Amino acid sequence: MSARTDRLDRLAELAAEHADERGQSxxxxxxxxxxxxxxxxxxxVILGLFVLVAIIGPFLVPYSPTSTAWSNQVSEARNIIPGPSADHWFGIDHNGRDEFSRVIVGARQTLLVGVVATGLGLTFGCLLGGFAGACYGLGGVRGRRIDNLIMRVVDMLLAMPSLLLAVSVVAVLGPSLITVMIAVGFISIPVFARLLRGSMIASSRAEYVTAATSLGVRRWRIAVGHVLPNSIAPVLVQATLTLxxxxxxxxxxxxLGLGNPDPSVPEWGVMLTDALTRLEIAPRLTIYPAVAIVITAFGFTLLGEAMREALDPKLRK
Structure with missing residues:
Protein backbone atom coordinates (compact mmCIF):
# COMPACT_ATOMS: atom_id res chain seq x y z
CA MET A 1 0.00 0.00 0.00
CA SER A 2 2.80 2.39 0.89
CA ALA A 3 4.54 1.69 -2.44
CA ARG A 4 1.37 2.57 -4.35
CA THR A 5 0.98 5.73 -2.28
CA ASP A 6 4.56 6.70 -3.05
CA ARG A 7 3.97 6.26 -6.77
CA LEU A 8 0.83 8.40 -6.63
CA ASP A 9 2.69 11.09 -4.72
CA ARG A 10 5.48 11.01 -7.27
CA LEU A 11 2.99 11.35 -10.13
CA ALA A 12 1.37 14.28 -8.33
CA GLU A 13 4.76 15.96 -7.98
CA LEU A 14 5.53 15.45 -11.68
CA ALA A 15 2.13 16.85 -12.61
CA ALA A 16 2.77 19.90 -10.46
CA GLU A 17 6.21 20.43 -11.98
CA HIS A 18 4.86 20.36 -15.56
CA ALA A 19 1.56 22.09 -14.88
CA ASP A 20 2.62 25.20 -16.76
CA GLU A 21 3.87 23.29 -19.80
CA ARG A 22 1.52 23.16 -22.77
CA GLY A 23 1.36 20.52 -25.46
CA GLN A 24 2.18 21.46 -29.02
CA SER A 25 -0.15 21.06 -31.97
CA VAL A 45 15.83 28.44 -49.89
CA ILE A 46 15.46 27.28 -53.50
CA LEU A 47 11.75 28.03 -53.53
CA GLY A 48 12.26 31.36 -51.78
CA LEU A 49 14.75 32.43 -54.46
CA PHE A 50 12.44 31.16 -57.19
CA VAL A 51 9.47 33.14 -55.86
CA LEU A 52 11.64 36.21 -55.32
CA VAL A 53 12.93 36.06 -58.89
CA ALA A 54 9.40 35.53 -60.22
CA ILE A 55 8.04 38.56 -58.32
CA ILE A 56 10.78 41.18 -58.64
CA GLY A 57 12.92 39.72 -61.43
CA PRO A 58 10.98 41.33 -64.30
CA PHE A 59 11.67 44.76 -62.77
CA LEU A 60 15.43 44.14 -62.56
CA VAL A 61 16.24 42.60 -65.95
CA PRO A 62 18.58 44.71 -68.09
CA TYR A 63 16.51 44.43 -71.29
CA SER A 64 12.98 43.76 -72.42
CA PRO A 65 12.49 39.98 -72.90
CA THR A 66 10.64 40.58 -76.18
CA SER A 67 13.09 43.07 -77.70
CA THR A 68 14.81 41.89 -80.90
CA ALA A 69 17.25 44.82 -81.00
CA TRP A 70 20.23 42.48 -81.51
CA SER A 71 18.81 40.46 -84.40
CA ASN A 72 21.45 41.94 -86.72
CA GLN A 73 24.09 39.99 -84.75
CA VAL A 74 22.38 36.66 -85.47
CA SER A 75 22.90 34.69 -88.67
CA GLU A 76 21.53 31.15 -88.53
CA ALA A 77 22.63 30.59 -92.14
CA ARG A 78 26.24 30.96 -90.98
CA ASN A 79 25.58 29.31 -87.60
CA ILE A 80 26.16 32.54 -85.70
CA ILE A 81 24.24 33.05 -82.45
CA PRO A 82 26.31 35.19 -80.05
CA GLY A 83 27.10 33.58 -76.71
CA PRO A 84 27.56 35.06 -73.22
CA SER A 85 29.20 38.46 -72.95
CA ALA A 86 29.47 41.38 -70.54
CA ASP A 87 26.30 42.92 -71.99
CA HIS A 88 24.37 39.67 -72.36
CA TRP A 89 25.19 37.24 -69.54
CA PHE A 90 23.44 34.26 -71.15
CA GLY A 91 24.00 35.42 -74.71
CA ILE A 92 21.39 36.13 -77.38
CA ASP A 93 18.79 33.72 -78.70
CA HIS A 94 18.04 32.95 -82.35
CA ASN A 95 15.69 35.96 -82.65
CA GLY A 96 18.18 38.45 -81.22
CA ARG A 97 16.62 38.63 -77.74
CA ASP A 98 18.51 38.74 -74.45
CA GLU A 99 18.45 35.19 -73.06
CA PHE A 100 19.09 36.18 -69.43
CA SER A 101 16.09 38.53 -69.40
CA ARG A 102 13.87 35.83 -70.90
CA VAL A 103 14.92 33.21 -68.34
CA ILE A 104 14.27 35.59 -65.42
CA VAL A 105 10.90 36.80 -66.71
CA GLY A 106 9.95 33.24 -67.64
CA ALA A 107 10.08 32.30 -63.96
CA ARG A 108 6.89 34.30 -63.35
CA GLN A 109 4.98 32.45 -66.06
CA THR A 110 6.24 29.11 -64.81
CA LEU A 111 5.31 29.92 -61.20
CA LEU A 112 1.88 31.13 -62.31
CA VAL A 113 1.21 27.93 -64.23
CA GLY A 114 2.35 25.70 -61.35
CA VAL A 115 0.43 27.52 -58.62
CA VAL A 116 -2.82 27.96 -60.57
CA ALA A 117 -2.79 24.37 -61.87
CA THR A 118 -2.08 22.94 -58.43
CA GLY A 119 -4.71 25.20 -56.89
CA LEU A 120 -7.33 23.98 -59.36
CA GLY A 121 -6.47 20.34 -58.76
CA LEU A 122 -6.36 20.81 -54.98
CA THR A 123 -9.70 22.64 -54.82
CA PHE A 124 -11.76 20.30 -56.98
CA GLY A 125 -9.92 17.21 -55.75
CA CYS A 126 -10.65 18.11 -52.12
CA LEU A 127 -14.30 18.81 -52.91
CA LEU A 128 -14.66 15.47 -54.67
CA GLY A 129 -12.59 13.42 -52.22
CA GLY A 130 -14.03 15.13 -49.16
CA PHE A 131 -17.59 14.45 -50.27
CA ALA A 132 -16.78 10.83 -51.12
CA GLY A 133 -14.92 10.29 -47.83
CA ALA A 134 -17.76 11.77 -45.81
CA CYS A 135 -20.29 9.60 -47.65
CA TYR A 136 -18.28 6.44 -47.05
CA GLY A 137 -17.32 7.04 -43.45
CA LEU A 138 -20.47 8.64 -42.10
CA GLY A 139 -23.17 8.26 -44.72
CA GLY A 140 -24.37 4.70 -44.17
CA VAL A 141 -25.37 2.37 -47.03
CA ARG A 142 -26.60 5.15 -49.30
CA GLY A 143 -23.46 7.14 -48.68
CA ARG A 144 -21.24 4.20 -49.60
CA ARG A 145 -23.07 3.84 -52.90
CA ILE A 146 -22.41 7.49 -53.70
CA ASP A 147 -18.77 7.03 -52.68
CA ASN A 148 -18.49 3.97 -54.90
CA LEU A 149 -19.83 5.90 -57.91
CA ILE A 150 -17.45 8.82 -57.38
CA MET A 151 -14.43 6.58 -56.87
CA ARG A 152 -15.10 4.58 -60.03
CA VAL A 153 -14.96 7.81 -62.03
CA VAL A 154 -11.75 8.77 -60.22
CA ASP A 155 -10.26 5.34 -60.94
CA MET A 156 -10.99 5.75 -64.65
CA LEU A 157 -9.13 9.08 -64.65
CA LEU A 158 -6.21 7.55 -62.75
CA ALA A 159 -6.02 4.68 -65.24
CA MET A 160 -5.24 7.07 -68.09
CA PRO A 161 -1.65 8.31 -68.55
CA SER A 162 -1.49 11.83 -67.15
CA LEU A 163 0.25 13.40 -70.14
CA LEU A 164 -2.21 11.80 -72.58
CA LEU A 165 -5.12 13.06 -70.48
CA ALA A 166 -3.63 16.57 -70.41
CA VAL A 167 -3.09 16.54 -74.18
CA SER A 168 -6.72 15.47 -74.64
CA VAL A 169 -7.94 18.40 -72.53
CA VAL A 170 -5.78 20.86 -74.49
CA ALA A 171 -6.97 19.37 -77.78
CA VAL A 172 -10.59 19.98 -76.77
CA LEU A 173 -10.11 23.52 -75.39
CA GLY A 174 -7.40 24.72 -77.76
CA PRO A 175 -3.74 25.61 -77.06
CA SER A 176 -3.20 28.54 -74.68
CA LEU A 177 -1.57 29.27 -71.35
CA ILE A 178 -4.94 29.12 -69.55
CA THR A 179 -5.69 25.77 -71.17
CA VAL A 180 -2.36 24.40 -69.94
CA MET A 181 -3.26 25.43 -66.39
CA ILE A 182 -6.67 23.76 -66.66
CA ALA A 183 -5.21 20.59 -68.19
CA VAL A 184 -2.44 20.20 -65.60
CA GLY A 185 -4.90 20.94 -62.79
CA PHE A 186 -7.42 18.46 -64.19
CA ILE A 187 -5.01 15.53 -64.20
CA SER A 188 -4.16 16.14 -60.52
CA ILE A 189 -7.80 16.11 -59.34
CA PRO A 190 -8.07 12.30 -58.96
CA VAL A 191 -4.82 12.16 -56.96
CA PHE A 192 -6.06 14.68 -54.41
CA ALA A 193 -9.53 13.16 -54.35
CA ARG A 194 -8.35 9.63 -53.58
CA LEU A 195 -5.78 10.80 -51.04
CA LEU A 196 -8.26 12.91 -49.05
CA ARG A 197 -10.94 10.24 -49.25
CA GLY A 198 -8.59 7.58 -47.86
CA SER A 199 -7.39 9.89 -45.10
CA MET A 200 -10.97 10.75 -44.10
CA ILE A 201 -12.00 7.09 -44.00
CA ALA A 202 -9.07 6.33 -41.69
CA SER A 203 -9.93 9.30 -39.46
CA SER A 204 -13.62 8.34 -39.33
CA ARG A 205 -12.66 5.26 -37.31
CA ALA A 206 -11.01 7.35 -34.58
CA GLU A 207 -12.35 7.38 -31.04
CA TYR A 208 -13.34 11.05 -31.12
CA VAL A 209 -15.71 10.30 -33.99
CA THR A 210 -17.34 7.50 -31.96
CA ALA A 211 -17.63 9.82 -28.97
CA ALA A 212 -19.18 12.62 -31.04
CA THR A 213 -21.62 10.21 -32.64
CA SER A 214 -22.69 8.84 -29.25
CA LEU A 215 -23.35 12.41 -28.07
CA GLY A 216 -25.77 12.93 -30.94
CA VAL A 217 -23.64 15.26 -33.10
CA ARG A 218 -24.83 15.25 -36.69
CA ARG A 219 -22.76 13.17 -39.08
CA TRP A 220 -22.05 15.94 -41.57
CA ARG A 221 -21.00 18.26 -38.77
CA ILE A 222 -18.56 15.60 -37.58
CA ALA A 223 -17.24 15.16 -41.13
CA VAL A 224 -16.75 18.86 -41.83
CA GLY A 225 -15.78 20.07 -38.37
CA HIS A 226 -13.62 17.21 -37.13
CA VAL A 227 -12.74 14.52 -39.69
CA LEU A 228 -11.82 16.87 -42.56
CA PRO A 229 -9.43 19.13 -40.57
CA ASN A 230 -7.64 16.06 -39.19
CA SER A 231 -7.28 14.55 -42.69
CA ILE A 232 -5.98 17.53 -44.66
CA ALA A 233 -2.28 17.30 -43.71
CA PRO A 234 -1.24 14.59 -46.25
CA VAL A 235 -3.16 16.44 -48.97
CA LEU A 236 -1.20 19.64 -48.35
CA VAL A 237 2.04 17.66 -48.52
CA GLN A 238 0.92 16.17 -51.84
CA ALA A 239 0.14 19.68 -53.09
CA THR A 240 3.76 20.68 -52.49
CA LEU A 241 4.96 17.67 -54.47
CA THR A 242 2.38 18.30 -57.19
CA LEU A 243 3.75 21.80 -57.72
CA LEU A 256 4.78 19.75 -77.57
CA GLY A 257 3.51 23.06 -78.92
CA LEU A 258 0.28 23.03 -76.89
CA GLY A 259 1.11 25.96 -74.63
CA ASN A 260 0.99 29.68 -75.30
CA PRO A 261 0.73 30.14 -79.09
CA ASP A 262 2.74 33.38 -78.83
CA PRO A 263 6.42 32.30 -78.70
CA SER A 264 7.55 35.82 -77.83
CA VAL A 265 6.13 35.44 -74.30
CA PRO A 266 8.96 33.98 -72.20
CA GLU A 267 8.09 30.67 -70.56
CA TRP A 268 10.62 27.96 -69.82
CA GLY A 269 8.82 25.19 -71.70
CA VAL A 270 8.30 27.36 -74.78
CA MET A 271 11.94 28.48 -74.67
CA LEU A 272 13.04 24.85 -74.55
CA THR A 273 10.92 24.05 -77.59
CA ASP A 274 12.28 26.98 -79.60
CA ALA A 275 15.87 26.12 -78.76
CA LEU A 276 15.54 22.47 -79.76
CA THR A 277 15.91 23.20 -83.48
CA ARG A 278 19.11 25.16 -82.73
CA LEU A 279 20.66 22.47 -80.57
CA GLU A 280 23.71 22.00 -82.77
CA ILE A 281 24.32 25.73 -83.18
CA ALA A 282 23.69 26.95 -79.62
CA PRO A 283 23.07 24.12 -77.11
CA ARG A 284 23.23 26.66 -74.26
CA LEU A 285 19.75 27.88 -75.26
CA THR A 286 18.32 24.54 -74.10
CA ILE A 287 20.52 24.30 -71.01
CA TYR A 288 19.34 27.49 -69.29
CA PRO A 289 15.57 26.79 -69.21
CA ALA A 290 16.14 23.06 -68.60
CA VAL A 291 18.37 23.71 -65.58
CA ALA A 292 15.87 26.25 -64.24
CA ILE A 293 13.03 23.70 -64.48
CA VAL A 294 15.10 20.96 -62.82
CA ILE A 295 16.27 23.15 -59.92
CA THR A 296 12.77 24.47 -59.24
CA ALA A 297 11.22 21.00 -59.31
CA PHE A 298 14.03 19.75 -57.08
CA GLY A 299 13.27 22.47 -54.52
CA PHE A 300 9.57 21.62 -54.41
CA THR A 301 10.37 17.92 -54.09
CA LEU A 302 12.81 18.44 -51.21
CA LEU A 303 10.33 20.57 -49.28
CA GLY A 304 7.46 18.18 -49.98
CA GLU A 305 9.39 15.14 -48.80
CA ALA A 306 10.50 17.00 -45.67
CA MET A 307 6.90 17.97 -44.92
CA ARG A 308 5.81 14.37 -45.40
CA GLU A 309 8.40 13.18 -42.90
CA ALA A 310 7.42 15.90 -40.43
CA LEU A 311 3.67 15.23 -40.57
CA ASP A 312 3.64 11.44 -40.91
CA PRO A 313 4.06 9.77 -37.48
CA LYS A 314 5.58 6.68 -39.11
CA LEU A 315 8.33 8.73 -40.74
CA ARG A 316 9.18 11.14 -37.91
CA LYS A 317 12.84 11.14 -36.94
Missing part, protein backbone atom coordinates in the same frame (compact mmCIF):
# COMPACT_ATOMS: atom_id res chain seq x y z
CA UNK A 26 0.67 18.82 -34.92
CA UNK A 27 1.56 21.81 -37.10
CA UNK A 28 3.76 23.41 -34.47
CA UNK A 29 5.66 20.16 -33.97
CA UNK A 30 5.98 19.69 -37.72
CA UNK A 31 7.35 23.22 -38.11
CA UNK A 32 9.92 22.57 -35.39
CA UNK A 33 11.08 19.42 -37.20
CA UNK A 34 11.22 21.21 -40.53
CA UNK A 35 13.55 23.82 -39.05
CA UNK A 36 15.98 21.05 -38.12
CA UNK A 37 15.75 19.22 -41.44
CA UNK A 38 18.55 20.15 -43.92
CA UNK A 39 16.45 19.02 -46.90
CA UNK A 40 13.60 21.32 -45.85
CA UNK A 41 16.00 24.23 -45.44
CA UNK A 42 17.58 23.68 -48.87
CA UNK A 43 14.18 23.26 -50.51
CA UNK A 44 12.84 26.36 -48.78
CA UNK A 244 6.97 20.22 -58.95
CA UNK A 245 5.23 17.84 -61.34
CA UNK A 246 2.86 20.61 -62.49
CA UNK A 247 5.80 22.74 -63.63
CA UNK A 248 7.32 19.77 -65.47
CA UNK A 249 4.01 18.77 -67.09
CA UNK A 250 3.28 22.35 -68.14
CA UNK A 251 6.75 22.54 -69.68
CA UNK A 252 6.07 19.24 -71.47
CA UNK A 253 2.83 20.57 -72.96
CA UNK A 254 4.60 23.74 -74.07
CA UNK A 255 7.40 21.58 -75.47
Missing amino acids: LWREAYARLRRNPAAIIGG ATAIIEAAALSF
Whole structure:
Protein backbone atom coordinates (compact mmCIF):
# COMPACT_ATOMS: atom_id res chain seq x y z
CA MET A 1 0.00 0.00 0.00
CA SER A 2 2.80 2.39 0.89
CA ALA A 3 4.54 1.69 -2.44
CA ARG A 4 1.37 2.57 -4.35
CA THR A 5 0.98 5.73 -2.28
CA ASP A 6 4.56 6.70 -3.05
CA ARG A 7 3.97 6.26 -6.77
CA LEU A 8 0.83 8.40 -6.63
CA ASP A 9 2.69 11.09 -4.72
CA ARG A 10 5.48 11.01 -7.27
CA LEU A 11 2.99 11.35 -10.13
CA ALA A 12 1.37 14.28 -8.33
CA GLU A 13 4.76 15.96 -7.98
CA LEU A 14 5.53 15.45 -11.68
CA ALA A 15 2.13 16.85 -12.61
CA ALA A 16 2.77 19.90 -10.46
CA GLU A 17 6.21 20.43 -11.98
CA HIS A 18 4.86 20.36 -15.56
CA ALA A 19 1.56 22.09 -14.88
CA ASP A 20 2.62 25.20 -16.76
CA GLU A 21 3.87 23.29 -19.80
CA ARG A 22 1.52 23.16 -22.77
CA GLY A 23 1.36 20.52 -25.46
CA GLN A 24 2.18 21.46 -29.02
CA SER A 25 -0.15 21.06 -31.97
CA LEU A 26 0.67 18.82 -34.92
CA TRP A 27 1.56 21.81 -37.10
CA ARG A 28 3.76 23.41 -34.47
CA GLU A 29 5.66 20.16 -33.97
CA ALA A 30 5.98 19.69 -37.72
CA TYR A 31 7.35 23.22 -38.11
CA ALA A 32 9.92 22.57 -35.39
CA ARG A 33 11.08 19.42 -37.20
CA LEU A 34 11.22 21.21 -40.53
CA ARG A 35 13.55 23.82 -39.05
CA ARG A 36 15.98 21.05 -38.12
CA ASN A 37 15.75 19.22 -41.44
CA PRO A 38 18.55 20.15 -43.92
CA ALA A 39 16.45 19.02 -46.90
CA ALA A 40 13.60 21.32 -45.85
CA ILE A 41 16.00 24.23 -45.44
CA ILE A 42 17.58 23.68 -48.87
CA GLY A 43 14.18 23.26 -50.51
CA GLY A 44 12.84 26.36 -48.78
CA VAL A 45 15.83 28.44 -49.89
CA ILE A 46 15.46 27.28 -53.50
CA LEU A 47 11.75 28.03 -53.53
CA GLY A 48 12.26 31.36 -51.78
CA LEU A 49 14.75 32.43 -54.46
CA PHE A 50 12.44 31.16 -57.19
CA VAL A 51 9.47 33.14 -55.86
CA LEU A 52 11.64 36.21 -55.32
CA VAL A 53 12.93 36.06 -58.89
CA ALA A 54 9.40 35.53 -60.22
CA ILE A 55 8.04 38.56 -58.32
CA ILE A 56 10.78 41.18 -58.64
CA GLY A 57 12.92 39.72 -61.43
CA PRO A 58 10.98 41.33 -64.30
CA PHE A 59 11.67 44.76 -62.77
CA LEU A 60 15.43 44.14 -62.56
CA VAL A 61 16.24 42.60 -65.95
CA PRO A 62 18.58 44.71 -68.09
CA TYR A 63 16.51 44.43 -71.29
CA SER A 64 12.98 43.76 -72.42
CA PRO A 65 12.49 39.98 -72.90
CA THR A 66 10.64 40.58 -76.18
CA SER A 67 13.09 43.07 -77.70
CA THR A 68 14.81 41.89 -80.90
CA ALA A 69 17.25 44.82 -81.00
CA TRP A 70 20.23 42.48 -81.51
CA SER A 71 18.81 40.46 -84.40
CA ASN A 72 21.45 41.94 -86.72
CA GLN A 73 24.09 39.99 -84.75
CA VAL A 74 22.38 36.66 -85.47
CA SER A 75 22.90 34.69 -88.67
CA GLU A 76 21.53 31.15 -88.53
CA ALA A 77 22.63 30.59 -92.14
CA ARG A 78 26.24 30.96 -90.98
CA ASN A 79 25.58 29.31 -87.60
CA ILE A 80 26.16 32.54 -85.70
CA ILE A 81 24.24 33.05 -82.45
CA PRO A 82 26.31 35.19 -80.05
CA GLY A 83 27.10 33.58 -76.71
CA PRO A 84 27.56 35.06 -73.22
CA SER A 85 29.20 38.46 -72.95
CA ALA A 86 29.47 41.38 -70.54
CA ASP A 87 26.30 42.92 -71.99
CA HIS A 88 24.37 39.67 -72.36
CA TRP A 89 25.19 37.24 -69.54
CA PHE A 90 23.44 34.26 -71.15
CA GLY A 91 24.00 35.42 -74.71
CA ILE A 92 21.39 36.13 -77.38
CA ASP A 93 18.79 33.72 -78.70
CA HIS A 94 18.04 32.95 -82.35
CA ASN A 95 15.69 35.96 -82.65
CA GLY A 96 18.18 38.45 -81.22
CA ARG A 97 16.62 38.63 -77.74
CA ASP A 98 18.51 38.74 -74.45
CA GLU A 99 18.45 35.19 -73.06
CA PHE A 100 19.09 36.18 -69.43
CA SER A 101 16.09 38.53 -69.40
CA ARG A 102 13.87 35.83 -70.90
CA VAL A 103 14.92 33.21 -68.34
CA ILE A 104 14.27 35.59 -65.42
CA VAL A 105 10.90 36.80 -66.71
CA GLY A 106 9.95 33.24 -67.64
CA ALA A 107 10.08 32.30 -63.96
CA ARG A 108 6.89 34.30 -63.35
CA GLN A 109 4.98 32.45 -66.06
CA THR A 110 6.24 29.11 -64.81
CA LEU A 111 5.31 29.92 -61.20
CA LEU A 112 1.88 31.13 -62.31
CA VAL A 113 1.21 27.93 -64.23
CA GLY A 114 2.35 25.70 -61.35
CA VAL A 115 0.43 27.52 -58.62
CA VAL A 116 -2.82 27.96 -60.57
CA ALA A 117 -2.79 24.37 -61.87
CA THR A 118 -2.08 22.94 -58.43
CA GLY A 119 -4.71 25.20 -56.89
CA LEU A 120 -7.33 23.98 -59.36
CA GLY A 121 -6.47 20.34 -58.76
CA LEU A 122 -6.36 20.81 -54.98
CA THR A 123 -9.70 22.64 -54.82
CA PHE A 124 -11.76 20.30 -56.98
CA GLY A 125 -9.92 17.21 -55.75
CA CYS A 126 -10.65 18.11 -52.12
CA LEU A 127 -14.30 18.81 -52.91
CA LEU A 128 -14.66 15.47 -54.67
CA GLY A 129 -12.59 13.42 -52.22
CA GLY A 130 -14.03 15.13 -49.16
CA PHE A 131 -17.59 14.45 -50.27
CA ALA A 132 -16.78 10.83 -51.12
CA GLY A 133 -14.92 10.29 -47.83
CA ALA A 134 -17.76 11.77 -45.81
CA CYS A 135 -20.29 9.60 -47.65
CA TYR A 136 -18.28 6.44 -47.05
CA GLY A 137 -17.32 7.04 -43.45
CA LEU A 138 -20.47 8.64 -42.10
CA GLY A 139 -23.17 8.26 -44.72
CA GLY A 140 -24.37 4.70 -44.17
CA VAL A 141 -25.37 2.37 -47.03
CA ARG A 142 -26.60 5.15 -49.30
CA GLY A 143 -23.46 7.14 -48.68
CA ARG A 144 -21.24 4.20 -49.60
CA ARG A 145 -23.07 3.84 -52.90
CA ILE A 146 -22.41 7.49 -53.70
CA ASP A 147 -18.77 7.03 -52.68
CA ASN A 148 -18.49 3.97 -54.90
CA LEU A 149 -19.83 5.90 -57.91
CA ILE A 150 -17.45 8.82 -57.38
CA MET A 151 -14.43 6.58 -56.87
CA ARG A 152 -15.10 4.58 -60.03
CA VAL A 153 -14.96 7.81 -62.03
CA VAL A 154 -11.75 8.77 -60.22
CA ASP A 155 -10.26 5.34 -60.94
CA MET A 156 -10.99 5.75 -64.65
CA LEU A 157 -9.13 9.08 -64.65
CA LEU A 158 -6.21 7.55 -62.75
CA ALA A 159 -6.02 4.68 -65.24
CA MET A 160 -5.24 7.07 -68.09
CA PRO A 161 -1.65 8.31 -68.55
CA SER A 162 -1.49 11.83 -67.15
CA LEU A 163 0.25 13.40 -70.14
CA LEU A 164 -2.21 11.80 -72.58
CA LEU A 165 -5.12 13.06 -70.48
CA ALA A 166 -3.63 16.57 -70.41
CA VAL A 167 -3.09 16.54 -74.18
CA SER A 168 -6.72 15.47 -74.64
CA VAL A 169 -7.94 18.40 -72.53
CA VAL A 170 -5.78 20.86 -74.49
CA ALA A 171 -6.97 19.37 -77.78
CA VAL A 172 -10.59 19.98 -76.77
CA LEU A 173 -10.11 23.52 -75.39
CA GLY A 174 -7.40 24.72 -77.76
CA PRO A 175 -3.74 25.61 -77.06
CA SER A 176 -3.20 28.54 -74.68
CA LEU A 177 -1.57 29.27 -71.35
CA ILE A 178 -4.94 29.12 -69.55
CA THR A 179 -5.69 25.77 -71.17
CA VAL A 180 -2.36 24.40 -69.94
CA MET A 181 -3.26 25.43 -66.39
CA ILE A 182 -6.67 23.76 -66.66
CA ALA A 183 -5.21 20.59 -68.19
CA VAL A 184 -2.44 20.20 -65.60
CA GLY A 185 -4.90 20.94 -62.79
CA PHE A 186 -7.42 18.46 -64.19
CA ILE A 187 -5.01 15.53 -64.20
CA SER A 188 -4.16 16.14 -60.52
CA ILE A 189 -7.80 16.11 -59.34
CA PRO A 190 -8.07 12.30 -58.96
CA VAL A 191 -4.82 12.16 -56.96
CA PHE A 192 -6.06 14.68 -54.41
CA ALA A 193 -9.53 13.16 -54.35
CA ARG A 194 -8.35 9.63 -53.58
CA LEU A 195 -5.78 10.80 -51.04
CA LEU A 196 -8.26 12.91 -49.05
CA ARG A 197 -10.94 10.24 -49.25
CA GLY A 198 -8.59 7.58 -47.86
CA SER A 199 -7.39 9.89 -45.10
CA MET A 200 -10.97 10.75 -44.10
CA ILE A 201 -12.00 7.09 -44.00
CA ALA A 202 -9.07 6.33 -41.69
CA SER A 203 -9.93 9.30 -39.46
CA SER A 204 -13.62 8.34 -39.33
CA ARG A 205 -12.66 5.26 -37.31
CA ALA A 206 -11.01 7.35 -34.58
CA GLU A 207 -12.35 7.38 -31.04
CA TYR A 208 -13.34 11.05 -31.12
CA VAL A 209 -15.71 10.30 -33.99
CA THR A 210 -17.34 7.50 -31.96
CA ALA A 211 -17.63 9.82 -28.97
CA ALA A 212 -19.18 12.62 -31.04
CA THR A 213 -21.62 10.21 -32.64
CA SER A 214 -22.69 8.84 -29.25
CA LEU A 215 -23.35 12.41 -28.07
CA GLY A 216 -25.77 12.93 -30.94
CA VAL A 217 -23.64 15.26 -33.10
CA ARG A 218 -24.83 15.25 -36.69
CA ARG A 219 -22.76 13.17 -39.08
CA TRP A 220 -22.05 15.94 -41.57
CA ARG A 221 -21.00 18.26 -38.77
CA ILE A 222 -18.56 15.60 -37.58
CA ALA A 223 -17.24 15.16 -41.13
CA VAL A 224 -16.75 18.86 -41.83
CA GLY A 225 -15.78 20.07 -38.37
CA HIS A 226 -13.62 17.21 -37.13
CA VAL A 227 -12.74 14.52 -39.69
CA LEU A 228 -11.82 16.87 -42.56
CA PRO A 229 -9.43 19.13 -40.57
CA ASN A 230 -7.64 16.06 -39.19
CA SER A 231 -7.28 14.55 -42.69
CA ILE A 232 -5.98 17.53 -44.66
CA ALA A 233 -2.28 17.30 -43.71
CA PRO A 234 -1.24 14.59 -46.25
CA VAL A 235 -3.16 16.44 -48.97
CA LEU A 236 -1.20 19.64 -48.35
CA VAL A 237 2.04 17.66 -48.52
CA GLN A 238 0.92 16.17 -51.84
CA ALA A 239 0.14 19.68 -53.09
CA THR A 240 3.76 20.68 -52.49
CA LEU A 241 4.96 17.67 -54.47
CA THR A 242 2.38 18.30 -57.19
CA LEU A 243 3.75 21.80 -57.72
CA ALA A 244 6.97 20.22 -58.95
CA THR A 245 5.23 17.84 -61.34
CA ALA A 246 2.86 20.61 -62.49
CA ILE A 247 5.80 22.74 -63.63
CA ILE A 248 7.32 19.77 -65.47
CA GLU A 249 4.01 18.77 -67.09
CA ALA A 250 3.28 22.35 -68.14
CA ALA A 251 6.75 22.54 -69.68
CA ALA A 252 6.07 19.24 -71.47
CA LEU A 253 2.83 20.57 -72.96
CA SER A 254 4.60 23.74 -74.07
CA PHE A 255 7.40 21.58 -75.47
CA LEU A 256 4.78 19.75 -77.57
CA GLY A 257 3.51 23.06 -78.92
CA LEU A 258 0.28 23.03 -76.89
CA GLY A 259 1.11 25.96 -74.63
CA ASN A 260 0.99 29.68 -75.30
CA PRO A 261 0.73 30.14 -79.09
CA ASP A 262 2.74 33.38 -78.83
CA PRO A 263 6.42 32.30 -78.70
CA SER A 264 7.55 35.82 -77.83
CA VAL A 265 6.13 35.44 -74.30
CA PRO A 266 8.96 33.98 -72.20
CA GLU A 267 8.09 30.67 -70.56
CA TRP A 268 10.62 27.96 -69.82
CA GLY A 269 8.82 25.19 -71.70
CA VAL A 270 8.30 27.36 -74.78
CA MET A 271 11.94 28.48 -74.67
CA LEU A 272 13.04 24.85 -74.55
CA THR A 273 10.92 24.05 -77.59
CA ASP A 274 12.28 26.98 -79.60
CA ALA A 275 15.87 26.12 -78.76
CA LEU A 276 15.54 22.47 -79.76
CA THR A 277 15.91 23.20 -83.48
CA ARG A 278 19.11 25.16 -82.73
CA LEU A 279 20.66 22.47 -80.57
CA GLU A 280 23.71 22.00 -82.77
CA ILE A 281 24.32 25.73 -83.18
CA ALA A 282 23.69 26.95 -79.62
CA PRO A 283 23.07 24.12 -77.11
CA ARG A 284 23.23 26.66 -74.26
CA LEU A 285 19.75 27.88 -75.26
CA THR A 286 18.32 24.54 -74.10
CA ILE A 287 20.52 24.30 -71.01
CA TYR A 288 19.34 27.49 -69.29
CA PRO A 289 15.57 26.79 -69.21
CA ALA A 290 16.14 23.06 -68.60
CA VAL A 291 18.37 23.71 -65.58
CA ALA A 292 15.87 26.25 -64.24
CA ILE A 293 13.03 23.70 -64.48
CA VAL A 294 15.10 20.96 -62.82
CA ILE A 295 16.27 23.15 -59.92
CA THR A 296 12.77 24.47 -59.24
CA ALA A 297 11.22 21.00 -59.31
CA PHE A 298 14.03 19.75 -57.08
CA GLY A 299 13.27 22.47 -54.52
CA PHE A 300 9.57 21.62 -54.41
CA THR A 301 10.37 17.92 -54.09
CA LEU A 302 12.81 18.44 -51.21
CA LEU A 303 10.33 20.57 -49.28
CA GLY A 304 7.46 18.18 -49.98
CA GLU A 305 9.39 15.14 -48.80
CA ALA A 306 10.50 17.00 -45.67
CA MET A 307 6.90 17.97 -44.92
CA ARG A 308 5.81 14.37 -45.40
CA GLU A 309 8.40 13.18 -42.90
CA ALA A 310 7.42 15.90 -40.43
CA LEU A 311 3.67 15.23 -40.57
CA ASP A 312 3.64 11.44 -40.91
CA PRO A 313 4.06 9.77 -37.48
CA LYS A 314 5.58 6.68 -39.11
CA LEU A 315 8.33 8.73 -40.74
CA ARG A 316 9.18 11.14 -37.91
CA LYS A 317 12.84 11.14 -36.94
